Amino acid sequence: MLKVGIIGFGYMGNFHYEKVSHFDDVQVTCAFDNNDEKLKSAEKKGLKAYKTLDEFLKEDIDLVVIATPNQWHEKYAVAAMKTGKNVLCEKPATMSVDEMNQIIRVSKETGNFFTVHQQRRFDPDYRVVKDIVNSGAIGKITTIESRVLGERGVCFGWRADPESGGGMLYDWGVHLIDQILQLYPEETVTSIYARVLSVLTPAVDDLFEITLNLSNGVCAKVNVGTFALQKLPRWFLFGDRGTLKLDDFSGTEGGAARIKGEVQGFESVVGQKVLGPSRTMAPLKPEYLEKIDLPKEEDMTLEYWRNLIEALRGKEALYVTTSQILRQMKIVEAAFESAKRNEVIKTSI
Ligand SMILES: NC(=O)c1ccc[n+]([C@@H]2O[C@H](COP(=O)([O-])OP(=O)(O)OC[C@H]3O[C@@H](n4cnc5c(N)ncnc54)[C@H](O)[C@@H]3O)[C@@H](O)[C@H]2O)c1
Structure with a gap:
């Protein structure tokens, strides 16, 4: 069973929660949000809900989905990869080329992947x-x-x-x-x-x-x-x-x-x-x-997530790569x- 944790349980956090429900052997187990109402809604769905990043990152999960407003993407992605998690981040990956380069460095150092939700x-x-x-x-x-x-x-x-x-x-x-x-x-x-x-x-x-x-x-x-x-x-x-x-x-x-x-x-x-x-x-x-x-x-509404899950299992290369996203940010x-x-x-x- 692959385990997924979601940061930011708002509109897109729920979108990803719903997408995961279409696949066997993959489960969203926890969420981190800074808003109590959003945490309650995550709990109602049976998820462990965290109000701090550190506690959330102690969870044993294979993939962190980042669906917060954009200024948090780089910080949360780096923290997640440094604790051994792969990352699916919402677009825009970052707010600058520098931030994207930092993510690429940490991804290389840790061996965890970083990909972006370019499902369009x-x-x-x-x-x-x-x-x-x-x-x-x-x-x-x-x-x-x-x-x-x-x-x-x-x-x-x-x-x-x-x-x-x-x-x-x-x-x-x-x-x-x-x-x-x-x-x-x-x-x-x-x-x-x-x-x-x-x-x-x-x-x-x-x-x-x-x-x-x-x-x-x-x-x-x-x-x-x-x-x-x-x-x-x-x-x-x-x-x-x-x-x-x-x-x-x-x-x-x-x-x-x-x-x-x-x-x-x-x-x-x-x-x-x-x-x-x-x-x-x-x-x-x-x-x-x-x-x-x-x-x-x-x-093909499930294709993005299908590929992501196969990549997590080591069976497919990710569709959306860091070099593509670096180009986009440039x-x-x-x-x-x-x-x-x-x-x-x-x-x-
Ligand atoms: N791929 C797409 O088609 C698509 C569509 C819409 C939005 N997005 C992206 O998804 C991301 C989220 O957008 P949204 O529309 O879901 O926003 P939203 O406001 O509905 O949800 C954001 C969530 O993040 C939480 N949050 C805010 N600051 C936080 C923090 N510091 N730490 C933890 N949680 C925090 C909020 O409480 C909220 O639950 C954005 O990056 C946006 O660009 C992508």
Whole structure:
């Protein structure tokens, strides 16, 4: 029986508790939180509940899950590894490259692993994007727009507090950046330009746009905003033979199309009243277009945890490695720096 202990028994602590319940021979046995109500809720689920880290770390557990606000991740991860535990940490792994390097050092010294909950690698919308890109169905990709927009406006709770690691770049940004990096794991990021704004939440960013240029010529534009009352697609990809649009996280809404034959010499439907006098931007005659069926993605909501458990048993390599996360943190830091200086940052990350 593998034993798991959870630090921070809030929203994501409970999410992980639920995930573990799907697997045999793995059990959450204890929790540590600094809030009495959360400890009571852990006890109700039959867990041993601790109010101090030291007492919690005396428990005989194989894996510590860290699901606290972000400023505690590095400290708790280091302490857990130093007492012989492997660590699954919520994203963002850390709030800086320095903190991430410290985690890597301790992981190497102790021989315990550190991994991060980048479960959005298994989201259906992202897997559709990956399948379409890798199949070449829309040709060579030039631009990828990846976007998450909400309506709520002001960030809530500790997410509105800079000391806690609040703000959307640490929150959604790391998921979206991770997805782009995993789409092209062999490429480097050659330049970064970012705008990081506080529109409705004074102390932290609640709107950002990051442009990442990759060594293969692909330009990825990542955009998150907490206040948008109209919809834009979750993904939009330009290829040199077609386009892909995904409306939401389902991976089933939207569409993809490519042209039949060669790009040159197509006739468009001219004389459109709304468009006005343009031939370049007039729509193509339908016979030149070929609809691409979106690939049907199987349910992979347990895949992240399945791999993690196999890694704990020494049977599989972890999907999410420290070197991937170090890269991600370097990009986050460069994005903040670019926004501060209002400059393009040349990199080879
Ligand atoms: N992977 C994802 O999709 C995803 C989604 C949401 C949140 N997260 C991440 O999960 C983490 C937790 O977010 P949440 O939404 O569950 O927050 P939350 O506020 O719901 O829960 C945080 C818990 O940590 C406890 N806590 C706070 N400070 C503590 C401390 N010093 N020591 C011990 N316990 C402490 C709180 O009492 C609370 O129970 C964050 O890092 C967040 O970025 C990840």
